[in-house]
Amino acid sequence: MLWLPLTFTLSFGFGQVFKWSQRRGCHAPTVVTTNYLCLALLLGAYMAWNGRTELSPGVATVGVTMGASFIVSMLFMTRALELVPVATVLTSFRLAILVPIGASVLLWGETVAPRQVLGIAGAVAALALMTAARLPGRAASASSVSVAVVGAFAAGVFALQGLSQTCLRWVHYAGLSHERLAVLVVTAGTAGVLGALVLVLQRHRPRSRDLVMGAGIGAYNLVCLAVMLTALSRVPGTVFFPLHGCAVVILDNAFAHVYWREILDRWALVGAGLGACAMLLVL
Secondary structure, three states: OOHHHHHHHHHHHHHHHHHHHHHOOOOHHHHHHHHHHHHHHHHHHHHHHOOOOOOOHHHHHHHHHHHHHHHHHHHHHHHHHHHOOHHHHHHHHHHOOHHHHHHHHHOOOOOOOHHHHHHHHHHHHHHHHHHHHHOOOOOOOHHHOOHHHHHHHHHHHHHHHHHHHHHHHHHHHOOOHHHHHHHHHHHHHHHHHHHHHHHHHOOOOOOHHHHHHHHHHHHHHHHHHHHHHHHHOOOOHHHHHHHHHHHHHHHHHHHHHHOOOOOOOHHHHHHHHHHHHHHHHHO
């Protein structure tokens, strides 16, 4: 199916663009907030042009919930990256695919074949290996942070990111696949407004380069999320999330080695091989 590799490629690209913005010294909360505001304005203008201005109660409920979960998850994660080891944060971020997989089975009755269970377990192990191998706990302030604080941040990233991904799956089961663009407008608008309020409360003055970078990422993210919601309307969550997680991390590791000149150790290579096998089992 074309939607799956297209989603994987776009998600990988989004991560690389965001990484590039961080390497240029951009303020992450400002970039994230501007990204959502730009996404909402672009998609809102498109829908208004086509006369699609009415929002059903279901769209509003799902969109507001998803938007709040998106911005809280992103702001919490950017803060966690400043305080605790990077490897801990990103491993929790990757392993959060377990939450939407569990929700797909427990809440929406999706079935999982025995080989797929093995594939999902392999995908989780592969994600942990590839993430932890590349980032062996680099964080300047990590040495002064207690184990309890590190664990709390890891649990928070896992839960919030898992909730965000579950909300993406919820769009289909709420019967809103045909209204996914409207859901996306409400989601982005909610996330953008909440993010802007946080910046105001922090009295942070955005720089022009942060706004430009955020606007560019927002335009890209519009395409990325629209394609992802389309894929989720056609593929079971128990298949999509482990495939998506492994494919993106494999691409990320390969690109990091070739372009960013990051050294990959043997555990990252083992994880990549295990991830490829896991993807075949899930399919």
